[in-house]
Amino acid sequence: MSNPVISRRTLLGGSAAAGAGLLSSLSYTPYWAAAQDRSSAVFSYHADPASLDPTTCSGTNCAYILNHIYEGLTRLDSDANVEPGLAESWENPDPLTWTFHLRPGVLFQNGAELTADDVKYSLDRVLDPATAGSNLAFFQAIESVEVVDPLTVTLHLSTPNVSILASMAVTGGSILNKAWAEEQLAGGAIDFTSVANGTGPYGLVEFVSGDRIDLVRHESYWDTGTPKIDDVTWKIMQEMETRVAALRARTASFATIDATAGLQVGSDNGITIHSGPGFSMPVSIHNVRKAPYDNPLVRQAIAVGVDRQAVIDKVLNGEGSLTGPLPTGFGNWYIPTDELPYTVDKDRAKELLAEAGYPDGFDTVILGLDTPPYDQVGVVYQAELQSIGINAKLEQTEFGAWLEKIHAFDYDTHVNGYGSVVDPEHVLGRSFRCGSDGNFPGFCNEEYDELLLQMQAESDLAAREQLTRQMQDILLEDAPFIWWCTAFDYYATTDQITGFERAIHPYPREVFKQVSVVEES
């Protein structure tokens, strides 16, 4: 790796040390990067992906890394509009038919050429209940996938769904190589912790869980000129302090950080903070199946009693905006902040609680997460509930235990977050449709589901925006969630690399595609 080499050179200087520097650098150099003219960079990331299976990948941690390895039929440009990905173009002759024309000459990292068979195989895998695809809800409208010719594939839908185009851009819709996957399956199941084969800009060299993921440039990547760095090491550093230290020591040239770390390293020489409104939203989710949260008055009391600005001020250093169910800044879909019904009124909250039969409040347990910023959101949430007379106890657990409890609906109210959204339907449908797998609160509203069906089928943008707004208004009124705010997101780069641009983007992107290493003078 060249990063230790750079620092060592700077440190030792002089030709006398060059011999020693070369020797030690050789001992650190992986076999695949033996050539000295290769460029490399270390990306320090905060969490391990659970697996490298794009179909079952859940959450941003695997999406970030997998979007460098795999691609879907479409992708999102930096303004979050759908643009061609592996499909060069598409037609929608009727509401139930979508025909995609594949980009010719696209190669997988193992050298195989992309064909319509690969697309059918991958989408069938998503739809197969046995796969337990994490984004299944986005693709459920697909009834069948038809291979027309090697470069044309047609999707037949069971219900009209215009969000299918955006769904193709999420990690769950990544295209695998059919022959490769079947070959891997011959040995039982595909061991996605050790193999990967996509069409994306980087190929997998090695995944050491909890430590690092080594990536190497896909030499025959179709989008010529990218990526620019030959070797990328995706280094897992869970602690913020470790990532900041790595940036300062220049053993990482890129890192995900947070608001607090941004304050700390902001003035450091040679480190640039890229921050701005993002799409991630800390939320609190009530279990509406369970008393007292089954009572809308209780939920409304909480909605009017908590001060959402407190999370922005105390957790995010003031860098965030109030938000409705869709992240503020997301296309034309979100509710403008001045139209949000968020007037904090603690007395009104207590009145509503009394009306609901809890004049003295009640005891409740907040299921919290122990990772930032959600741990801090939990602390503020607890204090906010206390302030309207609800005696809340905070129980913070690690992600695995937390997830288990949520899937078992074993909680009163919990702290969560979302933000990877490419189409409004992905949030509004998945999280709130009656009986949907991602419906954590257990929310069920007939009128809402009716609007959802219309919205899925509506191709007229203005009408779709109108329906989206109506649905959000129902959610705000019923208040199964507290949507705390839309947070800023933060990246830090060192002076070792250039070309990184933080896009205002609702979905993890192949952040390394445009980045290059600064030449040493």
Add this chain to the structure above:
Amino acid sequence: MNRPATSSPAESPTLADAKPDLGAVRQKSTWSNLKYFARRDLISTSAAILVALLVLVAIFGKWIAPYSAGAQDAMRLLSPERAYPFGTDNYGRDVYSRVILGTRVSLVVGLICVPIGLFVGGGLGLLAGFIGGKFDMVVMRLMDILFGFPSLILAILIAAVLGASLTNAMIAIGIVIIPIFARTARGPVLSVMQREYIESARVVGASRPSLLFRHILPNVATPLIIQATLSFSAAMLDEAALSFLGLGAQPPTPSWGAMLGDARAYFEIAPWMAIFPGVAIALAVLSLNLLGDGLRDYFDPRTRSRL
């Protein structure tokens, strides 16, 4: 503190050597005893005063602290000033109040964990030494296994398995300090068992329980009590470590260790968040350790003569 050990009719040789001196001290009143102790051992005395202060703060903390532990009313990250002598944290909570209220958490941990270790470990060690044979071997090998783990690693393991909460952290720490008590108890039991007065008691037909509790226990109580003082500070330190790692006290409980953990991310912009709980931990642990050392010196006849 009672010293029943010295009231025994017969002593181990070392205790017997010092007997005349001990007897002389015992004849004086408790007050002059204390004065004697204070004059001879200034360090332990100051430590004892500090410990007494800690206990007072722990008991009356609610009335001393100007704010409640969870109140997020102040501006966040204020540096120390008149209204907030230790500054405020990232939520706008008063660090001074939280350090004061954290005293109770730390002391309660000691008060709960040490008895677990003392009764379970001390009891096992006592029985192991008394019964001997296979029971002794099995119990002490188990203790060796527990001892084999670095105590904090073991505590982390137990706390992680049980789930993160202050209660579970206390259980974990209690388990971790069991073997030291077992060892502390077993050694003296073995040596006391060889003494003539035990033999005489046996000859006159003392029952086994009476042998154990009337003749042996009083002679091993002193080292156990000293060990309890030392383990008290170890338990507080372990709790701080577990809470620092997020395996102990849950927010917003004002645990010193948890406060240190929270302060990490803000260390460069708000060092007071870390300094004051850090100083509190250091002072509490140091004063308890010094007190434990002083008590050991006081009760141990070999060092006693130097006092």
